[in-house]
Amino acid sequence: MDLFEPGSGFTIQHHDYQPGIAPSGLFWTVPIPEDAYRRQGNTIRYSLTDFAVEDTFQIFGPVGVPATVTFDITWVASGPVRHLRPTSSDPNAATAFAAEFRNAVATGSFSGTSVTELGGDPFSFAGTASSAGVFAETGTERNGSFLVLPTLD
Amino acid sequence: MAWENERGFEVPKLRIVAGAVALLLIAALAGCLDGGPAAPVEKATVAERTIDSSPFQRHQHLEDLMAQRRTSFLLRSQVSKSGTQYVVSPPGDTAPLPIPGGLFPGIHVFAPGPVAFGFSGEDTEPNTITNFRGTIGHAFLLGLATGSDGETYEFLNDMRVFSGNYVSADGTHHVGTFGFI
Numbered sequence: 127m128d129l130f131e132p133g134s135g136f137t138i139q140h141h142d143y144q145p146g147i148a149p150s151g152l153f154w155t156v157p158i159p160e161d162a163y164r165r166q167g168n169t170i171r172y173s174l175t176d177f178a179v180e181d182t183f184q185i186f187g188p189v190g191v192p193a194t195v196t197f198d199i200t201w202v203a204s205g206p207v208r209h210l211r212p213t214s215s216d217p218n219a220a221t222a223f224a225a226e227f228r229n230a231v232a233t234g235s236f237s238g239t240s241v242t243e244l245g246g247d248p249f250s251f252a253g254t255a256s257s258a259g260v261f262a263e264t265g266t267e268r269n270g271s272f273l274v275l276p277t278l279d
Numbered sequence: 280m281a282w283e284n285e286r287g288f289e290v291p292k293l294r295i296v297a298g299a300v301a302l303l304l305i306a307a308l309a310g311c312l313d314g315g316p317a318a319p320v321e322k323a324t325v326a327e328r329t330i331d332s333s334p335f336q337r338h339q340h341l342e343d344l345m346a347q348r349r350t351s352f353l354l355r356s357q358v359s360k361s362g363t364q365y366v367v368s369p370p371g372d373t374a375p376l377p378i379p380g381g382l383f384p385g386i387h388v389f390a391p392g393p394v395a396f397g398f399s400g401e402d403t404e405p406n407t408i409t410n411f412r413g414t415i416g417h418a419f420l421l422g423l424a425t426g427s428d429g430e431t432y433e434f435l436n437d438m439r440v441f442s443g444n445y446v447s448a449d450g451t452h453h454v455g456t457f458g459f460i
Contacts, residue, residue: 127460129424129432136435145460150448151377153388155407155441158458163442170416172440172458179460195460199438201416210402218380220389220403225415229401232418236436248427255422255436261392262418263405269378270410271446 127195127236128185129251141249142182143195143238168228170264173198181240181249191241199234201264210267215275222275225267232262372448375408375457388459390437392419406441407459413443417459 131138145156164171174197181193210225237252377387382399391405392398398419405417417439424432439459447453 127434127436127438129426129434132423132431132433134433136433140432143460148374148377150374151385151387152375153377153381153386153407153459155375155377155439155457155459158440158456160456162458163440163456165414165442170414170440172416172438174458174460177458177460197436197438199416199418199420201418208401216380220380220399222378222380223404223406230416230418232416232420232438234420234436234438236422236424236434250427251424251432251434253422253424253432253434255420255434257418257420260396260419260421261398261401262416262420263391263401264414264416266412266414266443267406268412269404269406270376272410272412272444 127197127238139184141238141240141251142185142187143179143193143240144182145179168203170201171199172201179238181238193238193240195236195238197234197236199232201230201232201262203228203230203264205229207265208263212273212275215277217270217275222273223267223269224273225265227263227265227267230257230262230264232257373451373453374448375445375453375455376410376448377407378404378409380404391417405439407439408441408445408457410446411441411443412445413441415442416440 127141127143128136128139129141130136131140144154147153148155158174158177162172162174174195176194176196179193179195180190182188182190205228208225208227208229210221210223210227212219212224213221216222233254233256235252235254237250239248239250242249378389379387380389381387382389388407389403389405390399391401391403394400405415418436420436420438422434422436424434426432437459440456441459442456444452444454
Protein backbone atom coordinates (compact mmCIF):
# COMPACT_ATOMS: atom_id res chain seq x y z
CA MET A 127 0.00 0.00 0.00
CA ASP A 128 1.70 3.12 -1.28
CA LEU A 129 0.83 6.78 -0.70
CA PHE A 130 2.04 9.37 -3.19
CA GLU A 131 2.14 13.13 -3.55
CA PRO A 132 -0.97 14.19 -5.46
CA GLY A 133 -0.21 15.24 -9.01
CA SER A 134 3.30 13.80 -8.96
CA GLY A 135 2.41 11.02 -11.36
CA PHE A 136 3.13 8.53 -8.58
CA THR A 137 6.79 9.50 -8.52
CA ILE A 138 6.96 11.19 -5.10
CA GLN A 139 6.19 8.58 -2.47
CA HIS A 140 5.46 9.38 1.17
CA HIS A 141 4.56 6.01 2.68
CA ASP A 142 5.08 2.35 1.76
CA TYR A 143 3.25 -0.25 3.83
CA GLN A 144 4.29 -3.88 3.35
CA PRO A 145 5.04 -6.97 5.45
CA GLY A 146 8.62 -7.46 4.31
CA ILE A 147 10.41 -10.18 2.37
CA ALA A 148 10.77 -13.57 4.04
CA PRO A 149 14.17 -15.28 4.35
CA SER A 150 13.10 -17.68 1.61
CA GLY A 151 12.50 -14.76 -0.75
CA LEU A 152 8.72 -14.90 -0.43
CA PHE A 153 7.80 -11.41 -1.49
CA TRP A 154 5.45 -9.23 0.61
CA THR A 155 3.34 -12.32 1.31
CA VAL A 156 2.33 -13.45 4.78
CA PRO A 157 -0.07 -15.93 6.34
CA ILE A 158 -3.40 -14.42 7.25
CA PRO A 159 -6.31 -15.69 9.34
CA GLU A 160 -8.68 -17.99 7.48
CA ASP A 161 -11.58 -15.63 8.06
CA ALA A 162 -9.69 -12.84 6.30
CA TYR A 163 -10.62 -14.47 2.99
CA ARG A 164 -14.11 -15.40 1.87
CA ARG A 165 -15.40 -16.66 -1.47
CA GLN A 166 -19.00 -16.84 -2.56
CA GLY A 167 -19.98 -17.33 -6.19
CA ASN A 168 -18.36 -14.66 -8.31
CA THR A 169 -17.29 -12.63 -5.31
CA ILE A 170 -14.29 -12.85 -3.03
CA ARG A 171 -13.47 -10.71 -0.05
CA TYR A 172 -10.08 -10.02 1.52
CA SER A 173 -10.04 -8.04 4.75
CA LEU A 174 -7.63 -7.47 7.59
CA THR A 175 -7.88 -5.27 10.65
CA ASP A 176 -4.94 -3.58 12.36
CA PHE A 177 -2.54 -5.98 10.64
CA ALA A 178 1.09 -5.41 11.60
CA VAL A 179 3.33 -4.30 8.74
CA GLU A 180 6.18 -1.87 8.26
CA ASP A 181 6.19 1.61 6.76
CA THR A 182 9.43 2.12 4.84
CA PHE A 183 8.22 5.45 3.38
CA GLN A 184 9.57 4.45 -0.05
CA ILE A 185 9.74 1.12 -1.80
CA PHE A 186 12.75 -0.71 -0.33
CA GLY A 187 13.40 2.39 1.77
CA PRO A 188 16.32 2.19 4.19
CA VAL A 189 14.25 3.26 7.20
CA GLY A 190 11.22 1.41 8.47
CA VAL A 191 8.88 1.91 11.37
CA PRO A 192 6.15 -0.29 12.84
CA ALA A 193 2.77 0.24 11.28
CA THR A 194 -0.64 -1.33 10.96
CA VAL A 195 -3.07 -1.45 8.06
CA THR A 196 -6.77 -2.13 7.83
CA PHE A 197 -8.57 -2.87 4.59
CA ASP A 198 -11.65 -4.55 3.20
CA ILE A 199 -11.57 -5.42 -0.51
CA THR A 200 -14.26 -7.10 -2.56
CA TRP A 201 -13.69 -8.60 -6.00
CA VAL A 202 -16.65 -9.18 -8.29
CA ALA A 203 -15.76 -11.31 -11.30
CA SER A 204 -17.33 -10.72 -14.67
CA GLY A 205 -16.79 -11.72 -18.24
CA PRO A 206 -15.69 -15.04 -19.70
CA VAL A 207 -13.29 -17.47 -18.11
CA ARG A 208 -9.73 -17.15 -19.36
CA HIS A 209 -8.07 -20.58 -19.56
CA LEU A 210 -4.34 -20.03 -19.13
CA ARG A 211 -1.76 -22.73 -19.76
CA PRO A 212 2.03 -22.66 -19.49
CA THR A 213 3.69 -21.65 -22.72
CA SER A 214 7.25 -22.43 -21.68
CA SER A 215 9.18 -25.29 -20.16
CA ASP A 216 11.10 -22.74 -18.07
CA PRO A 217 9.88 -22.76 -14.43
CA ASN A 218 11.13 -19.17 -14.09
CA ALA A 219 8.83 -17.96 -16.85
CA ALA A 220 5.97 -15.61 -16.06
CA THR A 221 3.64 -18.10 -17.72
CA ALA A 222 4.75 -21.16 -15.73
CA PHE A 223 1.28 -21.74 -14.32
CA ALA A 224 -2.18 -22.89 -15.29
CA ALA A 225 -5.32 -21.03 -14.35
CA GLU A 226 -8.96 -20.32 -14.94
CA PHE A 227 -9.30 -16.60 -14.29
CA ARG A 228 -12.03 -14.06 -14.84
CA ASN A 229 -11.42 -10.36 -14.97
CA ALA A 230 -12.99 -8.53 -12.06
CA VAL A 231 -13.59 -5.18 -10.46
CA ALA A 232 -12.19 -4.80 -6.97
CA THR A 233 -13.19 -2.02 -4.62
CA GLY A 234 -12.15 -1.41 -1.07
CA SER A 235 -11.57 0.81 1.90
CA PHE A 236 -8.09 1.29 3.29
CA SER A 237 -6.57 2.85 6.38
CA GLY A 238 -3.32 2.67 8.24
CA THR A 239 -1.25 4.08 11.03
CA SER A 240 2.50 4.35 11.37
CA VAL A 241 5.00 5.85 13.77
CA THR A 242 6.61 8.81 12.08
CA GLU A 243 10.24 8.69 11.07
CA LEU A 244 11.29 11.32 13.58
CA GLY A 245 9.39 9.80 16.46
CA GLY A 246 6.71 12.45 16.41
CA ASP A 247 3.01 12.01 16.24
CA PRO A 248 1.80 8.85 14.49
CA PHE A 249 0.66 9.28 10.92
CA SER A 250 -2.62 7.78 9.83
CA PHE A 251 -4.64 7.78 6.66
CA ALA A 252 -7.96 6.53 5.33
CA GLY A 253 -9.43 6.30 1.87
CA THR A 254 -11.12 4.22 -0.76
CA ALA A 255 -9.86 2.74 -4.02
CA SER A 256 -11.02 0.79 -7.03
CA SER A 257 -9.48 -1.28 -9.77
CA ALA A 258 -12.02 0.00 -12.29
CA GLY A 259 -10.13 0.97 -15.41
CA VAL A 260 -6.94 -0.65 -14.16
CA PHE A 261 -6.84 -4.44 -13.61
CA ALA A 262 -8.19 -7.12 -11.32
CA GLU A 263 -8.74 -10.83 -11.69
CA THR A 264 -9.83 -13.81 -9.64
CA GLY A 265 -10.04 -17.54 -10.13
CA THR A 266 -8.20 -20.77 -9.57
CA GLU A 267 -4.64 -21.63 -10.45
CA ARG A 268 -1.89 -24.18 -9.95
CA ASN A 269 1.85 -23.99 -10.31
CA GLY A 270 5.10 -25.63 -9.25
CA SER A 271 4.70 -29.25 -8.20
CA PHE A 272 0.98 -29.13 -9.00
CA LEU A 273 1.75 -28.50 -12.65
CA VAL A 274 3.55 -30.40 -15.39
CA LEU A 275 5.32 -27.93 -17.64
CA PRO A 276 5.27 -28.70 -21.36
CA THR A 277 8.34 -30.05 -23.05
CA LEU A 278 8.94 -27.65 -25.88
CA ASP A 279 12.53 -28.45 -26.78
CA MET B 280 -7.45 10.92 -26.81
CA ALA B 281 -7.18 10.39 -23.10
CA TRP B 282 -10.14 8.81 -21.40
CA GLU B 283 -10.90 8.46 -17.75
CA ASN B 284 -11.90 5.49 -15.72
CA GLU B 285 -14.65 5.54 -13.12
CA ARG B 286 -12.28 7.05 -10.54
CA GLY B 287 -11.42 9.95 -12.80
CA PHE B 288 -7.83 8.87 -13.42
CA GLU B 289 -6.66 9.42 -16.95
CA VAL B 290 -5.38 6.28 -18.60
CA PRO B 291 -2.01 7.79 -19.54
CA LYS B 292 -1.44 8.26 -15.84
CA LEU B 293 -1.77 4.51 -15.40
CA ARG B 294 1.20 4.09 -17.68
CA ILE B 295 3.06 6.46 -15.42
CA VAL B 296 2.03 4.35 -12.45
CA ALA B 297 3.46 1.20 -13.95
CA GLY B 298 6.53 3.06 -15.11
CA ALA B 299 7.05 4.57 -11.70
CA VAL B 300 6.82 1.19 -10.02
CA ALA B 301 9.26 -0.29 -12.49
CA LEU B 302 11.68 2.61 -12.05
CA LEU B 303 11.52 2.30 -8.28
CA LEU B 304 12.31 -1.39 -8.53
CA ILE B 305 15.14 -0.76 -10.93
CA ALA B 306 16.59 1.97 -8.75
CA ALA B 307 16.36 -0.21 -5.68
CA LEU B 308 17.97 -3.11 -7.46
CA ALA B 309 20.81 -1.26 -9.14
CA GLY B 310 23.79 -3.52 -9.16
CA CYS B 311 21.60 -6.60 -9.00
CA LEU B 312 20.79 -6.83 -12.67
CA ASP B 313 23.84 -8.56 -14.02
CA GLY B 314 21.81 -11.66 -14.71
CA GLY B 315 24.81 -13.82 -14.02
CA PRO B 316 24.98 -16.80 -11.75
CA ALA B 317 24.43 -16.30 -8.07
CA ALA B 318 27.54 -15.66 -6.03
CA PRO B 319 28.88 -18.75 -4.27
CA VAL B 320 27.68 -19.21 -0.74
CA GLU B 321 30.46 -19.72 1.72
CA LYS B 322 30.46 -22.79 3.91
CA ALA B 323 28.60 -22.27 7.14
CA THR B 324 27.48 -24.22 10.12
CA VAL B 325 23.82 -23.90 10.84
CA ALA B 326 22.34 -25.63 13.85
CA GLU B 327 25.37 -27.93 14.16
CA ARG B 328 24.94 -29.01 10.56
CA THR B 329 27.51 -28.09 7.95
CA ILE B 330 26.14 -27.15 4.57
CA ASP B 331 28.07 -26.52 1.40
CA SER B 332 25.51 -24.29 -0.20
CA SER B 333 22.17 -22.77 0.51
CA PRO B 334 19.18 -24.57 -0.94
CA PHE B 335 18.08 -21.09 -1.95
CA GLN B 336 21.35 -20.15 -3.57
CA ARG B 337 19.46 -18.32 -6.28
CA HIS B 338 18.55 -15.76 -3.65
CA GLN B 339 22.08 -14.50 -3.21
CA HIS B 340 21.17 -11.31 -5.05
CA LEU B 341 18.32 -10.74 -2.67
CA GLU B 342 20.49 -11.55 0.30
CA ASP B 343 23.03 -8.96 -0.82
CA LEU B 344 20.26 -6.45 -1.30
CA MET B 345 18.90 -7.07 2.14
CA ALA B 346 22.29 -6.90 3.78
CA GLN B 347 22.86 -3.52 2.17
CA ARG B 348 19.48 -1.90 2.43
CA ARG B 349 17.46 -3.56 5.20
CA THR B 350 14.37 -4.73 3.51
CA SER B 351 13.03 -6.96 6.24
CA PHE B 352 13.32 -6.85 9.99
CA LEU B 353 12.55 -10.55 9.90
CA LEU B 354 16.06 -11.34 8.69
CA ARG B 355 18.29 -9.72 11.22
CA SER B 356 18.75 -12.80 13.40
CA GLN B 357 19.81 -14.84 10.42
CA VAL B 358 22.71 -12.72 9.27
CA SER B 359 26.08 -14.19 10.25
CA LYS B 360 28.89 -12.16 11.81
CA SER B 361 30.50 -11.96 8.39
CA GLY B 362 27.33 -10.44 7.02
CA THR B 363 26.45 -13.41 4.87
CA GLN B 364 22.76 -14.17 4.72
CA TYR B 365 21.98 -17.86 5.18
CA VAL B 366 18.62 -19.10 4.08
CA VAL B 367 17.88 -22.67 5.00
CA SER B 368 14.77 -24.73 5.47
CA PRO B 369 14.91 -26.42 8.83
CA PRO B 370 12.83 -29.54 9.34
CA GLY B 371 9.27 -28.56 10.09
CA ASP B 372 9.42 -25.32 8.11
CA THR B 373 5.85 -25.18 6.86
CA ALA B 374 6.23 -21.79 5.20
CA PRO B 375 5.50 -21.64 1.47
CA LEU B 376 8.25 -21.07 -1.06
CA PRO B 377 8.39 -18.20 -3.53
CA ILE B 378 7.84 -18.65 -7.23
CA PRO B 379 11.24 -19.22 -8.85
CA GLY B 380 10.87 -16.41 -11.41
CA GLY B 381 10.12 -12.73 -11.00
CA LEU B 382 10.64 -9.20 -12.25
CA PHE B 383 14.33 -9.22 -11.34
CA PRO B 384 16.74 -11.67 -9.72
CA GLY B 385 15.66 -12.02 -6.11
CA ILE B 386 12.34 -10.25 -6.65
CA HIS B 387 9.89 -13.11 -6.87
CA VAL B 388 6.81 -11.34 -8.14
CA PHE B 389 5.32 -10.42 -11.50
CA ALA B 390 2.98 -7.53 -12.31
CA PRO B 391 0.01 -8.97 -14.21
CA GLY B 392 -2.05 -6.46 -16.12
CA PRO B 393 -2.57 -4.89 -19.52
CA VAL B 394 0.62 -4.29 -21.46
CA ALA B 395 -0.90 -1.00 -22.60
CA PHE B 396 -0.66 0.22 -19.02
CA GLY B 397 2.95 -0.89 -18.68
CA PHE B 398 2.22 -4.14 -16.86
CA SER B 399 3.54 -7.62 -17.73
CA GLY B 400 0.43 -8.83 -19.55
CA GLU B 401 -2.83 -10.30 -18.36
CA ASP B 402 -1.55 -13.86 -18.75
CA THR B 403 1.24 -13.36 -16.23
CA GLU B 404 1.54 -15.30 -12.97
CA PRO B 405 -0.14 -13.32 -10.17
CA ASN B 406 0.95 -15.69 -7.42
CA THR B 407 4.06 -15.22 -5.29
CA ILE B 408 3.86 -18.78 -3.89
CA THR B 409 5.04 -21.82 -5.81
CA ASN B 410 3.82 -25.41 -5.45
CA PHE B 411 0.34 -23.94 -5.02
CA ARG B 412 -3.14 -25.02 -6.07
CA GLY B 413 -6.10 -22.91 -5.04
CA THR B 414 -7.98 -19.68 -5.52
CA ILE B 415 -6.54 -16.21 -5.93
CA GLY B 416 -7.59 -12.60 -6.14
CA HIS B 417 -5.34 -9.90 -7.54
CA ALA B 418 -5.99 -6.20 -8.11
CA PHE B 419 -4.29 -2.91 -8.75
CA LEU B 420 -6.43 -0.31 -7.00
CA LEU B 421 -6.19 3.46 -7.31
CA GLY B 422 -7.74 5.93 -4.92
CA LEU B 423 -7.46 8.97 -2.73
CA ALA B 424 -6.66 9.03 0.96
CA THR B 425 -6.75 11.71 3.61
CA GLY B 426 -3.86 11.81 6.04
CA SER B 427 -3.84 12.82 9.68
CA ASP B 428 -1.67 15.73 8.58
CA GLY B 429 -4.62 17.09 6.64
CA GLU B 430 -3.05 16.34 3.28
CA THR B 431 -4.65 14.40 0.45
CA TYR B 432 -2.66 11.54 -1.03
CA GLU B 433 -3.04 9.43 -4.12
CA PHE B 434 -2.57 5.81 -3.37
CA LEU B 435 -1.80 2.76 -5.43
CA ASN B 436 -2.36 -0.66 -3.95
CA ASP B 437 -1.25 -3.98 -5.41
CA MET B 438 -3.32 -6.36 -3.34
CA ARG B 439 -3.43 -10.15 -3.70
CA VAL B 440 -4.80 -13.08 -1.74
CA PHE B 441 -4.04 -16.77 -2.17
CA SER B 442 -5.94 -19.60 -0.51
CA GLY B 443 -5.47 -23.31 -1.09
CA ASN B 444 -3.05 -26.20 -1.00
CA TYR B 445 0.69 -25.74 -1.06
CA VAL B 446 3.87 -27.71 -0.56
CA SER B 447 5.99 -26.05 2.07
CA ALA B 448 9.71 -25.55 2.33
CA ASP B 449 10.17 -28.89 4.08
CA GLY B 450 8.25 -30.73 1.35
CA THR B 451 5.05 -31.36 3.28
CA HIS B 452 1.53 -30.53 2.06
CA HIS B 453 -0.60 -27.90 3.76
CA VAL B 454 -3.73 -25.81 3.39
CA GLY B 455 -3.38 -22.11 4.04
CA THR B 456 -4.39 -18.57 3.22
CA PHE B 457 -1.87 -15.85 2.43
CA GLY B 458 -2.12 -12.16 1.79
CA PHE B 459 0.07 -9.95 -0.40
CA ILE B 460 0.13 -6.39 0.85
